[in-house]
Amino acid sequence: MLSKAEIFGYTPSEEFAKPVAYFSMEFAIDQALKIYSGGLGFLAGSHLRSAYELKQNLVGIGMLWKFGYYDQVRTSDALMKAEFVEKQYSFLTDTGIILTVPVHDYPVKVKVYLLKPEVFGSAPLFLLSTDIPENDEMSRSITHHLYDGNETTRIAQSILLGIGGGMLLDALELNPEVYHLNEGHGVALGFYLYAKYKSLEEIKKRVVFTTHTPEMAGNESHRYSLLKDMSFFYHIQEHEAKYILGMDGDDFNFTLAALKFARKANGVSKLHAEVARQMWSSNPGVCDIIAITNAQNKKFWTDKELAAAIDQDDQEAIVNRKKALKKDLFKIVADQTGKLFKADVLTVVWARRFAGYKRADLVMQDWERFEKMVTGTTYPVQFIWAGKPYPGDHGSIALFNHIISRAKPLANCTVLTGYELGLSDALKKGSDVWLNNPRMFREASGTSGMTAAMNGSINLSMPDGWVPEFARHMENAFVIAAMEDQSAPEAVDKQENRALMTLLEEEILPLYYNDPEKWVQILKTSAQDVVPAFESARLARAYYEKMYLG
Structure with missing residues (x-):
């Protein structure tokens, strides 16, 4: 014994x-x-x-x-x-x-x-x-x-x-x-x-x-x-x-x-x-x-070099380390999909357990508007999706494959497979924006955004789960406006898609390219606010x- x-x-x-x-x-x-x-x-x-x-x-x-x-x-x-x-x-x-x-x-x-x-x-x-x-x-x-x-x-x-x-x-x-x-x-x-x-x-x-x-x-x-x-x-x-x-x-x-x-x-x-x-x-x-x-757990999830740069308030070191982490992620993208992503382009990641209420395809709902955004040259953007549907959930698997098919012709959009701890870690370290857009009151907590924030990825989220306890719009996160009446899902999806796209087009993308100092300040505030309040000690x-x- x-x-x-x-x-x-x-x-x-x-x-x-x-x-x-x-x-x-x-x-x-x-x-x-x-x-x-x-x-x-x-x-x-x-x-x-x-x-x-x-x-x-x-x-x-x-x-x-x-x-x-x-x-x-x-x-x-x-x-x-x-x-x-x-x-x-x-x-x-x-x-x-x-x-x-x-x-x-x-x-x-x-x-x-x-x-x-x-x-x-x-x-x-x-x-x-x-x-x-x-x-x-x-x-x-x-x-x-x-x-x-x-x-x-x-x-x-x-x-x-x-x-x-x-x-x-x-x-x-x-x-x-x-x-x-x-x-x-x-x-x-x-x-x-x-x-x-x-x-x-x-x-x-x-x-x-x-x-x-x-x-x-x-x-x-x-x-x-x-x-x-x-x-x-x-x-x-x-x-x-x-x-x-x-x-x-x-x-x-x-x-x-x-x-x-x-x-x-x-x-x-x-x-x-x-x-x-x-x-x-x-x-x-x-x-x-x-x-x-x-x-x-911060010790397990956080990139030590990036964390040190944030602690020292060294903007140049933060930017350089973030680019290096993006390049590491983009090696996975190239290996899996044959697409070459760029480290100086804003990168948005949606990655978590795959379920219908999490709305992985919300950003794609108005396809013409989405396509116009991702093919634009003034404010370029890259999108990555990843996640695991339950193997018996044929609806979620169909959605996953639908996103693969939609992203395939676009050089700056892709879907990665093999979403486990290792890939999750790479995505959090290599993303600029961590997208989380579930239907309201369906996400009990959601933890992926916590570890993203620890690694210099700014949350772009619905105000659900843990997010209302953390997020201050344009200070440490970007908050998608939720529709007050949640009773009609189709109408909710349409309005919240519009809110998400407007936020990306009019606030997030211009900020990243036009005011990098403010971007880094939001990144630092996010990383500092998430610990110790959302650290597992x-x-x-x-x-x-x-x-x-x-």
Whole structure:
């Protein structure tokens, strides 16, 4: 059995001595460990990195996905294609632990690996895998694909994370005083804890919860009968699960259950916390929902040379380093697409998890106006798109490919594939403007703009998620005017497209070329304002102070 010294490799500080277990379906810790899909994983990865830097007594519980999320490659005609390739990780430690977790009343064997803190500079992370010879092929497939498209496999993944994670902590005798559910995927943990404590009140003393989804349809739910058949409720019956949580009906909502198991929850921005309270407060028995805004780890994300130039207020060094970082990005552009971008041209990047509400093509909506802008010679501009649609979301994949097709004839517009930590890093360092234009109140937080700001890329954003807490138009960011009435999506898209294009044509492009000193001043203010307010040391401290100890 691993000792605590072997697990941590450091002595937790007295300030953060309370033991915590942090459950997440995905963690983006390093490009080499491909067990994440997007923002949820980026947040969890930065959290674990800052927990390590602060020497917090926190361990992560996650899943070892055999094929990761997917590898984003291209078809013969340069459109997007999802490939599933087995991953190998020699840097993980085999703990020797094999658990037995009931799934569908069948004993599934679960092998446990450990990512030790010294490997990538993160708090210890335990990863669960069913892909071992002791299991049949169906059981082995549970940990093959992150967010598997099959409903029963997805449920089995949640059972594994929640119940398997709880079993592991008991096997290790870590005895966490706080179980932190990062999103509702691991909510089956509550039923494992009920088997131990026989009391909802005892569970609520120990569980906290972070919700990330500001729309009802995005919160996972399944039929009670199916969950019961799959052993989701561990050793209790369907009617007991309903009684314990006071949740009737045919469907079990993961988020609502987590809010009832927890003593405290948080939204991931001030705006999102307000939305979450409106969504859930009418349900009896839900806990308080406070705001702890997401953040990202500066040490991992920031270019040190650019950061030093900003700290020293050296405009020449800032401009020169930014051009060098743009050239690094443009090597990727040339390699992937055969297009040669120029370092002295304003470069706008839209890059994040690909979903319809994020409106990747908003800037293209009035095609004639867009084409006129990108072919103009007075104020030249370059556009890059990147992101990963869910591999089963055919609408988002079609949109991704539509943008590829539209950009193909334009020498200064392109779409990159392979959007993971490494490409995300290059795009943030190599862009001048970071474009974020979701439909209002749909983005719970959004973290990509934080790390863009750390690297001298100025946010051009809707005032959604974390942005209202940060952005001051023309001082540290550019804010797109949102339409007051959001009830008619087509009208909203048209008006907000006009607002975006006008901002680009009349303010951003002229400013970049005509007043470089003011541009650099906005860049510096942005980089200075984003830290420490949106650096993950603040987040890791806030979780201890407001959720774990409070």
